[in-house]
Amino acid sequence: MKQQDFERKYQSLWQTFEKNVSQSNKNLPNIDQFSKNYRAICQHLALAQERLYNDHLISYLNRLSLLGHEKLYRQSSSLTRRIGQFLVADFPVTLRQEWRLFLLASLLLYLPMLIMGLVIYFNPDFAFNLFTVEDIFKYKDMYDPANDRFGRERSADSDFYMFGFYIINNIGIDFRCFATGIVFGLGSMFFMVFNGIHIGGIAGVLTETGFTDTFYSFVVGHSSFELTAAAISGAAGLKMGFSLLAPGSLRRIDALKKSTGIAIKLLYGAATMTLIAAFIEAYWSSMQMIPSTIKYLVGGILWVMVYAYLFFGGRRSA
Amino acid sequence: MLDTQKSIETPEGIDLKLSPASAVIRSYAYFLDLIVRGLIFIVAAIIIFGFSPLSNNMNQGVFLIFYFLFTWFYPVFFEVLNQGMTPGKKVLSIKVVHDDGTPVNLSNSIIRNFLRTVDFLPIFYFTGIICSYLNKDFKRLGDLAAGTIVVHQYQTKLKPHITNYEPIALPMPLSLSERHAITRFSERQSSFSKERQAELANLLEPLHHKKNQDAVDSLLAIANGLSKSL
Numbered sequence: 001m002k003q004q005d006f007e008r009k010y011q012s013l014w015q016t017f018e019k020n021v022s023q024s025n026k027n028l029p030n031i032d033q034f035s036k037n038y039r040a041i042c043q044h045l046a047l048a049q050e051r052l053y054n055d056h057l058i059s060y061l062n063r064l065s066l067l068g069h070e071k072l073y074r075q076s077s078s079l080t081r082r083i084g085q086f087l088v089a090d091f092p093v094t095l096r097q098e099w100r101l102f103l104l105a106s107l108l109l110y111l112p113m114l115i116m117g118l119v120i121y122f123n124p125d126f127a128f129n130l131f132t133v134e135d136i137f138k139y140k141d142m143y144d145p146a147n148d149r150f151g152r153e154r155s156a157d158s159d160f161y162m163f164g165f166y167i168i169n170n171i172g173i174d175f176r177c178f179a180t181g182i183v184f185g186l187g188s189m190f191f192m193v194f195n196g197i198h199i200g201g202i203a204g205v206l207t208e209t210g211f212t213d214t215f216y217s218f219v220v221g222h223s224s225f226e227l228t229a230a231a232i233s234g235a236a237g238l239k240m241g242f243s244l245l246a247p248g249s250l251r252r253i254d255a256l257k258k259s260t261g262i263a264i265k266l267l268y269g270a271a272t273m274t275l276i277a278a279f280i281e282a283y284w285s286s287m288q289m290i291p292s293t294i295k296y297l298v299g300g301i302l303w304v305m306v307y308a309y310l311f312f313g314g315r316r317s318a
Numbered sequence: 319m320l321d322t323q324k325s326i327e328t329p330e331g332i333d334l335k336l337s338p339a340s341a342v343i344r345s346y347a348y349f350l351d352l353i354v355r356g357l358i359f360i361v362a363a364i365i366i367f368g369f370s371p372l373s374n375n376m377n378q379g380v381f382l383i384f385y386f387l388f389t390w391f392y393p394v395f396f397e398v399l400n401q402g403m404t405p406g407k408k409v410l411s412i413k414v415v416h417d418d419g420t421p422v423n424l425s426n427s428i429i430r431n432f433l434r435t436v437d438f439l440p441i442f443y444f445t446g447i448i449c450s451y452l453n454k455d456f457k458r459l460g461d462l463a464a465g466t467i468v469v470h471q472y473q474t475k476l477k478p479h480i481t482n483y484e485p486i487a488l489p490m491p492l493s494l495s496e497r498h499a500i501t502r503f504s505e506r507q508s509s510f511s512k513e514r515q516a517e518l519a520n521l522l523e524p525l526h527h528k529k530n531q532d533a534v535d536s537l538l539a540i541a542n543g544l545s546k547s548l
Contacts (some may be wrong), residue, residue, distance in 0.1 A: 003544075042328070042340075049333075052495070055502075056503050058504070062335055065332060069334060069420070070419065073419075158375045160376050160380075161375040161378045161382070163383075164384055168382050170391075178432065179435035179436050180434045182433060183436065240463065253462060257465045260463040261425070264429050
């Protein structure tokens, strides 16, 4: 068949198809008709290529097929339906599958934290290697029991402001822990150790000064979610980076894609946990009228809850 | 065919062609997006601090949350809701798709955009640009991890055929690729100089037994005859 006859014969089909595809964004009015036409156009493209019809026709049909292809094979992204299922089951299940990386990230976070805390507790001058003198005074001032407000500088009505601040700061850290992991896991490792040293250092300074009650009763509540989430986002970065080092039977690029798909799930969970932590930190940890005994109690319960959730969540459905 | 084209095979057994977009055009899109971001940022700040009835601390909190979402999710928002196109990409007719040509979904958009953190290092997307020239699909690290690709979006139309030459039949049988060469000549001849047209047409003297402009004319007539029924 000559090209012009070919065009004349099918032009109306192509035009209708183009109109339908570009018209309705989400739902196609007549799915049977659509897929039939789509297959026809795919065949026309194959014919046009085979018969070496001119480039305009081929690229026109290529575009039509591409539009149809996009419509037909769109990957489902209906989010809201899956959020619940994800938090109840998928996230803890995924984390348990990656428990080795979670353990490694946790160790990279908590060991330097513990060591630095002890070093500064027994050798207070070491703190000057980590912080400036102003920083040390600032931290001490924040948690000084003599102050009527403690736990970072704040005034009574600034809870929401601090909520925003914790979100931007802490979730941002999660995202960076994850993203920099693509460099063979090095970035995530760095952030784990760095944050561990930083937090351990502050804890060491305040413990050594004797502001233990104000400091630990402040952090015990939200730290359950926040530190665990930091370790999880570190694990996510390691998952991504290690796939490049040890791709197994896959090509490196495929191993990277596959493991990033898993890592992003961990990051979703970590970000959600950090959001909860920000909320607790802004609205619960900062309440000074609550006796520290209650704060330790609630904090302890939260720690148990977090690990119980990660350990038992989704076992039934899995 | 251009060597930057990427073929994807669909379940229908056809090859679709995608044209990956290079770092140059993508950086134009990025700068346009920077401008758009700046404008949105200013407008949001004016609305939040100028017209909100809440207390100043509340406003600052709202602004921080907005700023957080804005810095991390601006490209994600547009890529997911606007067929893979941020405003800058839309102006330059490029868009983000998966490796198989389907529109980018939420997770992969988040992956490719969060990894900008690394692609940006040490400064001005140095890592990302180097990376994009080390693979044939111009992918930066974020694209590699997410399995996405930024492609050109061409507007194509059916082009009218040459009409002002009386179509004539082929004087002798020709192979498919030879006929294709003649058709291609008829499509592209207007972009050549007269002398070049004649030079090319003269090569086919055994076919039409003519010289120079006459040769060009008869070649076009033959091309017309190839695409039309006689």
